[in-house]
Amino acid sequence: MIVAENLSKVFTMGENEVRALDGASFTINEGEMVAIMGPSGSGKTTLMSIIGCLDVPTDGRYVLDGEPVESLNESELAQVRGRKIGFVFQQFNLLARTSALENVMLPQLYAGATMKERTERAKKALERVGLGARMDHNPNELSGGQQQRVAIARALVNEPSIILADEPTGALDSKTGVEIMSLFQSLHRDNGQTVILVTHDSYVARHTDRIIRLSDGHIVSDEKNPSPIKAGAARDEEH
Amino acid sequence: MLLSENFLLALRALKANTMRSALTMLGIVIGVATVVALLAIGNGATASITSDIEGIGSNLITIRPGRQMMTIRNSTQAQVGSLYYSDYETLNKRVVSNVSGISPAFSSSYKIKYGSESFQVSVTGVMEDYLPIRSYQIENGRGINGSDNDSRSRVAVLGAQTADDLFGNLNPVGKDISINGVKFQVVGVLQAKGSSGIDNPDDVVLIPLETGYSKLFGTSAIKDGRQTVSVILLSADSSETVDTVIGQAEYLLRREHDIAPGEEADFNISSQADFLKTMDTVTQTLTIFLGAIAAISLLVGGIGIMNIMLVSVTERTKEIGLRKAVGASKNQILLQFLIETMTLSLLGGLIGILLGVGIAWVFTVLGLITSIVSISNVLMAFTFALAIGLFFGIYPAYRAASLHPMEALRYE
Ligand SMILES: Nc1ncnc2c1ncn2[C@@H]1O[C@H](COP(=O)(O)OP(=O)(O)OP(=O)(O)O)[C@@H](O)[C@H]1O
Ligand SMILES: [Mg+2]
Numbered sequence: 001m002i003v004a005e006n007l008s009k010v011f012t013m014g015e016n017e018v019r020a021l022d023g024a025s026f027t028i029n030e031g032e033m034v035a036i037m038g039p040s041g042s043g044k045t046t047l048m049s050i051i052g053c054l055d056v057p058t059d060g061r062y063v064l065d066g067e068p069v070e071s072l073n074e075s076e077l078a079q080v081r082g083r084k085i086g087f088v089f090q091q092f093n094l095l096a097r098t099s100a101l102e103n104v105m106l107p108q109l110y111a112g113a114t115m116k117e118r119t120e121r122a123k124k125a126l127e128r129v130g131l132g133a134r135m136d137h138n139p140n141e142l143s144g145g146q147q148q149r150v151a152i153a154r155a156l157v158n159e160p161s162i163i164l165a166d167e168p169t170g171a172l173d174s175k176t177g178v179e180i181m182s183l184f185q186s187l188h189r190d191n192g193q194t195v196i197l198v199t200h201d202s203y204v205a206r207h208t209d210r211i212i213r214l215s216d217g218h219i220v221s222d223e224k225n226p227s228p229i230k231a232g233a234a235r236d237e238e239h
Numbered sequence: 240m241l242l243s244e245n246f247l248l249a250l251r252a253l254k255a256n257t258m259r260s261a262l263t264m265l266g267i268v269i270g271v272a273t274v275v276a277l278l279a280i281g282n283g284a285t286a287s288i289t290s291d292i293e294g295i296g297s298n299l300i301t302i303r304p305g306r307q308m309m310t311i312r313n314s315t316q317a318q319v320g321s322l323y324y325s326d327y328e329t330l331n332k333r334v335v336s337n338v339s340g341i342s343p344a345f346s347s348s349y350k351i352k353y354g355s356e357s358f359q360v361s362v363t364g365v366m367e368d369y370l371p372i373r374s375y376q377i378e379n380g381r382g383i384n385g386s387d388n389d390s391r392s393r394v395a396v397l398g399a400q401t402a403d404d405l406f407g408n409l410n411p412v413g414k415d416i417s418i419n420g421v422k423f424q425v426v427g428v429l430q431a432k433g434s435s436g437i438d439n440p441d442d443v444v445l446i447p448l449e450t451g452y453s454k455l456f457g458t459s460a461i462k463d464g465r466q467t468v469s470v471i472l473l474s475a476d477s478s479e480t481v482d483t484v485i486g487q488a489e490y491l492l493r494r495e496h497d498i499a500p501g502e503e504a505d506f507n508i509s510s511q512a513d514f515l516k517t518m519d520t521v522t523q524t525l526t527i528f529l530g531a532i533a534a535i536s537l538l539v540g541g542i543g544i545m546n547i548m549l550v551s552v553t554e555r556t557k558e559i560g561l562r563k564a565v566g567a568s569k570n571q572i573l574l575q576f577l578i579e580t581m582t583l584s585l586l587g588g589l590i591g592i593l594l595g596v597g598i599a600w601v602f603t604v605l606g607l608i609t610s611i612v613s614i615s616n617v618l619m620a621f622t623f624a625l626a627i628g629l630f631f632g633i634y635p636a637y638r639a640a641s642l643h644p645m646e647a648l649r650y651e
Binding site: 049055074075081093098107109110111158 | 244558565566568570644645
């Protein structure tokens with residue numbers, strides 16, 4: 001469970017101060033699927049980095065599964081990132097000249113799994129995202145959608161309870177974007193994983209159960225979406 | 240994560256930029272190759288000089304006339320002293336313990352002739368012990384013996400080179416040659432010893448000293464009405480007694496030459512040990528010098544590696560951010576980059592060793608010097624290369640490990 005109380009993040013650049021987050025409070029329960037929306041510069045990425053323990057808030061409290069994150073040191077934060085969080089980025093962030101399989105094995109490497117475990121779990125994760133046949137391909141031999149699937153497999157491989165995706169469909173065409181959303185929905189449905197995604201696209205956001213809107217580092221609205229679009233099927237209805 | 244996996248990871252990272260990695264390694268390669276090759280060549284040179292010195296004769300003690308500073312009417316002048324045949328007689332009579340041989344010798348250069356062949360060569364008058372003291376072996380015929388001296392026979396023993404120059408393929412033994420117009424019969428030929436560079440021990444003619452005094456040397460061997468010698472050679476019976484024998488000889492000659500204690504003597508006594516000691520100091524100085532050069536080139540190589548690794552860390556900032564995002568700890572990143580630098584210097588070290596051994600081998604094959612590659616030198620060079628990798632790798636690795644995960648991910 002994610003509990004954020006009055007989160008603030010201030011970046012100081014010389015004389016200038018940027019309040020990327022300004023007193024954001026919310027709770028996200030286990031197994032929720034949430035979209036975070038807001039204009040550019042509203043603090044979405046900053047918020048995700050704090051939820052994902054890549055950064056710590058300047059002010060406020062962040063409690064992850066009952067543990068106050070401010071009490072963790074650097075190596076404990078690294079462990080939390082490895083065990084509980086799976087990241088998906090807009091630009092995929094795959095290692096170049098490295099096969100899909102090895103890219104997906106990376107989090108397992110740092111989790112201390114044996115070579116055999118790593119390979120098995122990475123293969124399983126790739127099959128889960130529908131890329132069982134492309135494991136030996138390097139990123140430059142894959143389409144954007146396939147690359148994002150590799151990135152999602154990498155986020156899944158350590159079986160984290162939370163998946164954080166910052167604009168996961170931002171670099172993809174709308175058809176591929178919907179396929180990716182369908183994948184997130186099925187992860188959320190089948191594995192009960194918490195999925196939090198940032199998006200500009202309200203159509204993408206409507207695939208989730210709840211939409212949080214940010215503006216200037218404040219939460220301006222936090223609403224349930226009683227009838228989320230079912231990716232694939234719903235799209236056919238709309239078009 | 241296992242060390243071997245880190246190593247494979249490092250190899251892959253280095254392969255991604257083969258040309259740059261190769262150029263970066265060059266400094267270490269050159270440094271290590273220099274150390275290995277120079278030390279191998281230095282060792283070879285030392286060994287060859289040492290064996291030359293030992294080939295002159297075992298436990299050899301050499302007494303030569305020396306320079307003496309004399310003050311005559313307020314001006315200081317150098318005078319060359321003399322050694323006399325009588326000095327030899329005194330030493331021969333009085334220094335008996337611990338001496339296995341003693342021989343004076345008088346050398347002078349003369350023209351020798353056989354048939355139409357003729358050239359200038361050093362002719363040395365010697366006593367019976369001379370051959371064993373100088374560890375000459377007889378190839379053919381016999382050496383100079385006591386009765387040759389007693390009867391002042393005109394016999395000669397030729398060095399291997401001289402025999403070859405004068406007679407070619409003929410057997411010289413029994414033939415008559417002329418030395419400075421005096422007829423001598425060749426009774427033996429010496430085995431070749433091999434050149435030691437400065438004076439060739441194979442390019443000699445040995446005759447009985449007494450014969451030389453009466454038939455050949457004439458007034459050149461006389462000073463103040465006494466027979467002089469060029470050198471007196473002694474051989475101690477073991478390396479431990481060399482100093483005792485030197486002490487005795489010094490004492491006796493000082494008394495003979497009327498030199499007060501504390502005053503500078505007009506003769507020099509030296510032993511191979513002195514020679515070897517001098518050689519040792521020279522070699523040591525040389526080794527330190529070469530070591531310093533090599534250390535500097537390794538240092539430069541190390542700085543090169545550090546420089547490139549810093550560039551690499553900057554280039555791979557985003558990758559580092561990603562690794563941290565998927566759970567890599569600070570230490571794991573540190574280790575990854577450290578091992579990458581170490582791999583670079585390790586590979587450089589290995590290539591450098593191969594190159595160094597190759598250079599040493601080329602020297603041997605070309606016959607310049609029989610170089611000696613010692614395992615300890617190779618290990619030392621290798622350890623040094625690794626240490627450089629470790630030392631210059633720490634800073635870039637620390638920089639990589641300290642990157643803030645979010646800032647690294649945002650880096651473009
Ligand atoms: N490391 C940093 N140093 C200085 N300012 C920063 C830093 N990171 C973010 N900011 C600033 O904080 C504010 C929020 O940035 P953030 O990246 O969270 O916005 P965003 O909502 O993700 O925008 P976008 O939709 O364009 O990705 C911006 O004004 C940005 O310039
Ligand atoms: Mg953003």
